[in-house]
Amino acid sequence: MLRDFLLKMARSALGQRRSMCSISNGGAKGREMAAFDFDLTIVDRDSDTSVGQLLPSTERTAELFDLIPKCGWVAFIQHALQLLHQKYSMDAVAVGRHIRSLPPVPGILRLLRQLAGHHSNMDLFIVSDSNCFFISEWLEAHGVDHLFAGIYTNPASIAADGRLIVSPYEEQNHCELCPVNLCKGRILDKVISMGNYKRVLYIGDGCNDLCAVQRLRANDIACIRRGYELHRKLTNAHHRPQLTCNHIFFWSNGHDLYEQLPK
Ligand SMILES: [Mg+2]
Ligand SMILES: [Zn+2]
Known part of the structure; x- marks a missing residue:
């Protein structure tokens, strides 16, 4: 398992390099990108x-749950993983098995395959405050890991005793919208400038996606999941955040999101 995980991490690192390569080789001018939470x-x-x-x-x-508002998701998951391992003998393999069983948003796998299709002009990324282990386990279990040009999230490793360890992506204090361990907006800015993308789709549901959504330019598209945190925030008549991007699509599942996207 450890060997598999290390191989996977090596592939993930390769994936990052490949994304930068394909962007510079492809002369990404004219290409589009989609960044998913x-x-x-x-x-x-x-x-x-x-x-x-x-x-x-x-x-x-x-x-335990107070750790989330007080110290962030990394502190919470780190503590939960430690308890699961120490007291209930759940190592990375057992946790990975659970993650692989989680259901996809209806229609999202088809949407990912459509956007990354052979004749697509679009590079796909994930920007998430989850972690590298959960995301790579899940994507692989659902056969969509190869569709992504890059994954930006908290790193993970497996200790010698089999325990899963999650670490912060960064330590930042420039952005008040984001947790100290990861600013989604700064990551989005970096990916856009690396690829010189002409148009960006950002697809998310939570308030931790607001920073990224506020970085979108006039011609970009914010795709916000209907009925979740960020939808409520953006439709609040009294405290509606200002966005530069002119296009906001609200969606419930992968099918209705695909119908709304420009073809
Ligand atoms: Mg989310
Ligand atoms: Zn931020």
Whole structure:
């Protein structure tokens, strides 16, 4: 398992290089990109919370869940993974098995395949506050790992005793919209400038996607999942955040999102 994981991480690192290569070789001028959030946008669950739910109810204390607002998702998942390993013998293999079983958002796998199709002019990315292990396990289990040009998320590793360890992507203090461990907007800016993309689609559901959505330019497209956190925030008449991008699509599943996208 450890060997498989290390191989996968090596592939992931290669994937990053490949994305930069294909962008520079392809003269990305004229190309488009789609950046996806992961939790509740690709997978129809919150991956961190669903792993927390593997703990018996006696361990799911207010103290554990208070870590999320106080210290962020990385602190929460790190603590949950430690408890699962120490007290319930759940190692990375067992956690990975659970992650692989989580359901996709209806229609999202077809959408990903359509956007990345052979004649597509579009590069696909994930920008997520989940982690490298959860995302790569899930994408591989659903046969869509090869569709992405790059994945930007918190790194993960497996300790010698089999425990999964998640670390912060970065330590940032320039952006108040984002948690200290990962600013989605800065990642999006970096990917756009590396690829000189003429148009960007950003697909997300949560308030942690707002920073990225606010970086979109006038001609870009924000695709916000209907009925979730960010939809409520963007449709709040009193505190509606200002966006530069002129195109906002609200969607419920991969099918109705595909219908709305320009062909
Ligand atoms: Mg999300
Ligand atoms: Zn930010």
